[in-house]
Amino acid sequence: MMNYNWLTVNATRGVMVAAVVLLMQGCGFVKSKFGGKDGKGGDVGVTNGEITATGRKGWKQPTPFGMVLIPSGSFIMGQADEDVAATQINMNRQVTISSFYMDDAEISNHEYRQYVNALLADSVSTLGEEEIMAKYYPDTTVWKNDFTYHNGDPMLEHYYAHPAFDTYPVVGVSWIAAKHFCKWRTNTLDDFRTKDGGYKSFGFRLPSEAEWEWAARGGKSGAKYPWGNPYVANGKGCYLANFKPQRGNFDADGYPYTAPATAYSPNDYGLYNMAGNVAEWCRDAYADNTNAIVWDMNPDNQNADEPRKVVRGGSWKDIAYYLETGTRYYEYEDQKRSYIGFRCVMDNLEGRTASARGGRATKSKSSKKASAKKV
Numbered sequence: 001m002m003n004y005n006w007l008t009v010n011a012t013r014g015v016m017v018a019a020v021v022l023l024m025q026g027c028g029f030v031k032s033k034f035g036g037k038d039g040k041g042g043d044v045g046v047t048n049g050e051i052t053a054t055g056r057k058g059w060k061q062p063t064p065f066g067m068v069l070i071p072s073g074s075f076i077m078g079q080a081d082e083d084v085a086a087t088q089i090n091m092n093r094q095v096t097i098s099s100f101y102m103d104d105a106e107i108s109n110h111e112y113r114q115y116v117n118a119l120l121a122d123s124v125s126t127l128g129e130e131e132i133m134a135k136y137y138p139d140t141t142v143w144k145n146d147f148t149y150h151n152g153d154p155m156l157e158h159y160y161a162h163p164a165f166d167t168y169p170v171v172g173v174s175w176i177a178a179k180h181f182c183k184w185r186t187n188t189l190d191d192f193r194t195k196d197g198g199y200k201s202f203g204f205r206l207p208s209e210a211e212w213e214w215a216a217r218g219g220k221s222g223a224k225y226p227w228g229n230p231y232v233a234n235g236k237g238c239y240l241a242n243f244k245p246q247r248g249n250f251d252a253d254g255y256p257y258t259a260p261a262t263a264y265s266p267n268d269y270g271l272y273n274m275a276g277n278v279a280e281w282c283r284d285a286y287a288d289n290t291n292a293i294v295w296d297m298n299p300d301n302q303n304a305d306e307p308r309k310v311v312r313g314g315s316w317k318d319i320a321y322y323l324e325t326g327t328r329y330y331e332y333e334d335q336k337r338s339y340i341g342f343r344c345v346m347d348n349l350e351g352r353t354a355s356a357r358g359g360r361a362t363k364s365k366s367s368k369k370a371s372a373k374k375v
Helices: 002-026 109-122 129-136 153-158 175-195 209-217
Strands: 067-070 073-077 093-097 100-103 279-285 308-312 328-332 345-347
Touching (some): 067 209, 073 209, 100 209, 109 129, 175 279, 209 308
Antiparallel strands (some): 067 100, 100 345, 308 328
């Protein structure tokens, strides 16, 4: 009986010790060694009949040019304040988002021009110039077509073509074109990496609306706006975004139409203009009952049969309600508007968590756009 109890106690202790070691190892407190350079050819993969393979050399995931690292985390997704329209299409729900990289600002005219020029130089034989101009070239006529009885001629003629607007966000681009831009951007980077003997990237894409909202809040739980507080102006009376203040005084925020992609101050993740300036395409198909059909871990509603795609963030021509982090609406995927642009994201698979801050504040050489007006 004594021997039995002694064996039982020691077996229990052994299980507990093993569990503690596994727990510490899982949390990163204990480093493990899988093979490695131990004089037995650990880097080869199989040595003396045993598997001794370690991680392949040469892989790292650098921060893509002009992007910042968004940490993983959990938050209450949904309307952060009143639902003016009382549509009840964005009920609050807790979701978890994995870490990813995001453009610190909206894709600018000059950045998008590199893509168009590349298509015209390399893809005319496959796509045809007519398709490129009709589907992927920005529609400059949106400055007149979007608004009845409006003198949009100056913007139509100069906005995309003139260097004065190079660092302003590109508009007149459909969801289809934005998605194709992401594919071209991925191929351009991967071509360079493979020629240089490196590994391919995880690819650029449009953000899901859950990722977009998580990034827009900048780590502020329940934030009504990306800057957090419930007002659209600071203590000095300066507006914090480019939108339609008061009853149509478009110039009150400093810009009558769009502003440079890095105008105003960034949120706590280092992202510019997550409210106002131009609204932004998201990857998701739109559905009134999105919360009922998507999972709570990295929710993403991709539905090729639904032509309505989610748009977030509000724009230069919208009232403050559309600037709220939780407000959602849609546009048809083939439509081009003078108030909708986009930015890209890339998955971060090097860790379950990440340091949030990057880009302009700490890596000015990696920033892709020149600094602009700040308030």
